[in-house]
Amino acid sequence: MNIGSGSLVTVPSSTGSWKSGDVVSDQFPVGLRVLVVDDDPTCLRILEKMLRNCHYEVTKCNRAEIALSFLRENKNGFDIVISDVHMPDMDGFKLLEHIGLEMDLPVIMMSADDSKDVVMKGVTHGAYDYLIKPVRIEALKNIWQHVVRKRKYEWKDNNFDQSGSVEEGDRQQKPSEDVDYSSSANEGNWKNSKKRKEEEEEVEDRDDTSNLKKPRVVWSVELHQQFVQAVHQLGIDKAVPKKILELMNVPGLTRENVASHLQKYRLYLRRLSGVSQHQNGLNNSFMGHPDATFCTISSLNGLDLQALAAAGQIPAQNLATLQAAALGKSATKSAISMPLDQRNFFSFENSKLRFPEGPQQLNNSNKQIDLLHGIPTTMESKQLANLHHPSQSFVGMNMQVNSTSQHNNSVLMRLSQSQPRTQLLNGANNGSQVSRLPLSMQQSLSPVLTQSGIVDNARGSVYNPVSQASSMVDFSVNQSKELQSYNFSLGSNSSGMSSLTNQGMLQEEVNSDIKGSRGFPSNYDIFNELQPKSQNWGLQNDGSTFDASLHPCMQGTQDVSSQLLLQQGISSTHNSGQNRNAPIEKPMYSNGDEIGHSNTMCGSQLNSGGGNMLAVKAERFPDADHQNTNIREQFGRDDLMSAFLRQQASVGPVETEFGFDGYTLDNLPV
Amino acid sequence: MEQLQRKLAEYTTSLYNEKILDEQFIQLQQLQDESNPDFVVEVVSLFFEDSERLLNELAKALNQANVDFKKLDAHVHQMKGSSSSIGAQRVQRGCIAFRNYCDDRNVEGCLKCLQQVKNEYTLVKNKLETLFKLEKQFVDAGGSFPIV
Numbered sequence: 079m080n081i082g083s084g085s086l087v088t089v090p091s092s093t094g095s096w097k098s099g100d101v102v103s104d105q106f107p108v109g110l111r112v113l114v115v116d117d118d119p120t121c122l123r124i125l126e127k128m129l130r131n132c133h134y135e136v137t138k139c140n141r142a143e144i145a146l147s148f149l150r151e152n153k154n155g156f157d158i159v160i161s162d163v164h165m166p167d168m169d170g171f172k173l174l175e176h177i178g179l180e181m182d183l184p185v186i187m188m189s190a191d192d193s194k195d196v197v198m199k200g201v202t203h204g205a206y207d208y209l210i211k212p213v214r215i216e217a218l219k220n221i222w223q224h225v226v227r228k229r230k231y232e233w234k235d236n237n238f239d240q241s242g243s244v245e246e247g248d249r250q251q252k253p254s255e256d257v258d259y260s261s262s263a264n265e266g267n268w269k270n271s272k273k274r275k276e277e278e279e280e281v282e283d284r285d286d287t288s289n290l291k292k293p294r295v296v297w298s299v300e301l302h303q304q305f306v307q308a309v310h311q312l313g314i315d316k317a318v319p320k321k322i323l324e325l326m327n328v329p330g331l332t333r334e335n336v337a338s339h340l341q342k343y344r345l346y347l348r349r350l351s352g353v354s355q356h357q358n359g360l361n362n363s364f365m366g367h368p369d370a371t372f373c374t375i376s377s378l379n380g381l382d383l384q385a386l387a388a389a390g391q392i393p394a395q396n397l398a399t400l401q402a403a404a405l406g407k408s409a410t411k412s413a414i415s416m417p418l419d420q421r422n423f424f425s426f427e428n429s430k431l432r433f434p435e436g437p438q439q440l441n442n443s444n445k446q447i448d449l450l451h452g453i454p455t456t457m458e459s460k461q462l463a464n465l466h467h468p469s470q471s472f473v474g475m476n477m478q479v480n481s482t483s484q485h486n487n488s489v490l491m492r493l494s495q496s497q498p499r500t501q502l503l504n505g506a507n508n509g510s511q512v513s514r515l516p517l518s519m520q521q522s523l524s525p526v527l528t529q530s531g532i533v534d535n536a537r538g539s540v541y542n543p544v545s546q547a548s549s550m551v552d553f554s555v556n557q558s559k560e561l562q563s564y565n566f567s568l569g570s571n572s573s574g575m576s577s578l579t580n581q582g583m584l585q586e587e588v589n590s591d592i593k594g595s596r597g598f599p600s601n602y603d604i605f606n607e608l609q610p611k612s613q614n615w616g617l618q619n620d621g622s623t624f625d626a627s628l629h630p631c632m633q634g635t636q637d638v639s640s641q642l643l644l645q646q647g648i649s650s651t652h653n654s655g656q657n658r659n660a661p662i663e664k665p666m667y668s669n670g671d672e673i674g675h676s677n678t679m680c681g682s683q684l685n686s687g688g689g690n691m692l693a694v695k696a697e698r699f700p701d702a703d704h705q706n707t708n709i710r711e712q713f714g715r716d717d718l719m720s721a722f723l724r725q726q727a728s729v730g731p732v733e734t735e736f737g738f739d740g741y742t743l744d745n746l747p748v
Numbered sequence: 749m750e751q752l753q754r755k756l757a758e759y760t761t762s763l764y765n766e767k768i769l770d771e772q773f774i775q776l777q778q779l780q781d782e783s784n785p786d787f788v789v790e791v792v793s794l795f796f797e798d799s800e801r802l803l804n805e806l807a808k809a810l811n812q813a814n815v816d817f818k819k820l821d822a823h824v825h826q827m828k829g830s831s832s833s834i835g836a837q838r839v840q841r842g843c844i845a846f847r848n849y850c851d852d853r854n855v856e857g858c859l860k861c862l863q864q865v866k867n868e869y870t871l872v873k874n875k876l877e878t879l880f881k882l883e884k885q886f887v888d889a890g891g892s893f894p895i896v
Contacts (some may be wrong), residue, residue, distance in 0.1 A: 120795040120830040127779045164825055190829035212772045212832040
């Protein structure tokens with residue numbers, strides 16, 4: 079796995095040679111450090127042996143508490159955790175949560191219990207995978223993928239806001255603090271995205287953190303000021319995160335958030351002090367901004383600062399150009415401007431920042447600007463312009479396409495900023511989250527994306543774990559069964575569903591089976607038609623992260639076709655060329671909080687072949703009750719509509735096994 | 749030695765045919781190597797120990813005036829897990845049935861199932877012990893695995 083930027087991170091000290099996160103040694107995944115927790119001694123021993131045979135470094139323990147203490151004592155001592163669900167001293171899911179919050183390691187759950195609800199629980203709690211016992215060695219052989227995926231996305235995310243400070247070391251290992259890394263659970267994803275859409279506040283609230291990894295904290299101006307105050311109060315030497323946290327007294331802020339921010343701040347100060355001799359800001363320091371112009375071009379400076387601060391890489395020339403053009407003053411006021419700088423510097427979320435305000439200079443300077451996170455990007459000016467225009471449509475762009483180019487990410491970020499979306503999950507997405515793109519955005523984004531090759535990246539990045547271990551395949555089969563039943567039950571509460579649900583057919587077979595199901599033939603035909611397109615919709619997760627939020631709206635088309643799903647519009651990225659997604663965007667997210675919101679009429683699908691892939695279809699099949707005319711237009715399929723209408727007529731709100739409400743499109747903001 | 753080999757092979761086959769053991773056991777055997785030459789015996793011994801403990805717990809739990817079905821279920825679940833891990837298929841299936849009775853809170857059904865599971869367990873224990881003996885004889889006679 080090669081992370082595209084040059085500024086890579088020195089590997090924090092770790093025993094695993096591949097832990098640098100971007101460079102995978104030839105030996106990888108040899109040496110993967112696994113912690114396995116199971117109260118059953120037989121299984122524990124077997125797992126240990128299997129893992130050893132996979133050339134992993136195994137530590138086993140039979141108590142969750144012990145496991146936690148291992149993890150706490152060796153924060154970077156493990157790469158992945160495998161845990162049983164049913165344990166006497168602590169519920170496996172609780173352990174999962176703890177690990178997610180404290181150490182942010184990928185956790186794989188396993189159990190002899192293969193019932194849907196337990197598996198679902200795994201998904202919603204953020205497990206990276208769920209293995210059914212008896213576990214076969216093939217299943218274990220592939221667990222390294224979870225680590226790689228996680229690191230890949232976290233790296234990206236980290237890179238956005240702290241590229242300069244990456245070398246600080248452990249950050250790389252624990253990127254979670256600022257990374258809105260939610261677990262691979264799709265629910266987490268859409269919850270986040272929903273939040274992003276609804277909340278534009280600066281600090282992400284953490285109501286869902288119990289199920290998610292730490293959400294990103296956006297350091298707003300006010301927050302940063304509080305931080306700076308606290309630091310000054312304590313004295314820069316004595317400012318430790320814990321004390322700063324206490325002084326700041328911001329609910330929901332964690333020590334880790336403060337710690338990472340402090341790191342950045344220290345870097346910033348270092349840079350400042352290195353430059354203080356220079357009168358002009360014509361060096362790499364961004365401190366030399368005089369107040370007056372500073373204020374007026376605050377946004378511009380803010381951009382600079384952010385970019386500079388975060389990246390610390392602004393070439394002198396650019397900076398000079400910028401400063402000369404914008405400010406042209408000496409740095410006598412540098413001291414004064416410092417606080418302002420800080421403010422802007424850290425105001426990632428500065429909504430004042432708008433491209434138009436200083437676009438000329440920005441463009442001219444060809445600077446690396448990242449509105450959101452100061453991530454140095456090499457955004458070309460015209461690209462900026464391009465981006466800016468469609469930016470309006472990029473509402474809540476949460477798409478984190480697996481673009482391997484930073485550039486793309488910056489684009490995304492910028493777009494998201496122009497929409498006051500606070501949470502941009504750049505790179506926070508692990509594979510499963512990639513699709514977290516609001517559909518509308520996707521649609522308009524698609525041209526941009528295509529330009530920037532994001533789409534391709536996304537597609538490429540879709541992880542298609544074709545060769546899943548048998549246990550995972552089994553899992554996926556189960557899932558698909560579940561899905562089908564899930565979908566079907568939504569589609570109709572007729573007893574005919576049972577026939578469908580009982581079919582353990584895998585995705586590919588769905589269509590044929592579907593045709594057999596009563597009441598849906600028309601739908602399926604439509605879906606079949608859609609199928610080819612939907613095939614592009616990649617998938618994402620390894621199936622264990624089956625998102626409960628996938629609304630089983632989709633009747634049946636299990637397959638590739640279309641059903642929609644995951645809010646994570648991963649698939650949408652694939653279908654960038656296809657404008658199905660447009661209307662879906664918000665509904666996707668708003669639906670998100672209602673699991674099973676039928677609005678989205680999405681079915682999550684697992685590709686049976688791949689084992690566990692959720693076909694996220696960012697399409698929304700309009701419910702008859704709603705106006706989803708745009709969708710209709712999107713699809714240009716009146717027959718689809720009519721099929722749905724028919725379906726709708728025949729179906730009341732159906733409770734799926736997951737307790738979703740069949741058709742409640744109320745939230746659909748069409 | 750050839751005779752031993754044949755005996756061993758036949759015995760092993762019968763175990764699979766009778767569903768006393770399933771493919772998972774083969775997985776275990778495949779895990780055994782020079783660094784862990786007694787792996788299978790080791791794991792199976794762990795299984796025996798743990799199962800006996802669980803069976804005792806189950807009997808105790810069912811003996812209570814107020815049966816704690818949750819606890820019962822937890823034990824059965826664990827037994828199910830461990831038996832499936834070594835491939836003791838019949839035991840595993842017995843556990844599955846047992847769990848259904850637990851769900852139904854059917855004490856009598858549970859008692860019957862417990863007996864069933866005990867029987868299956870004893871059976872697999874004996875069979876495995878015999879298997880190990882045969883294997884040892886085979887190895888002592890100069891044989892080595894895998895049997896071609």
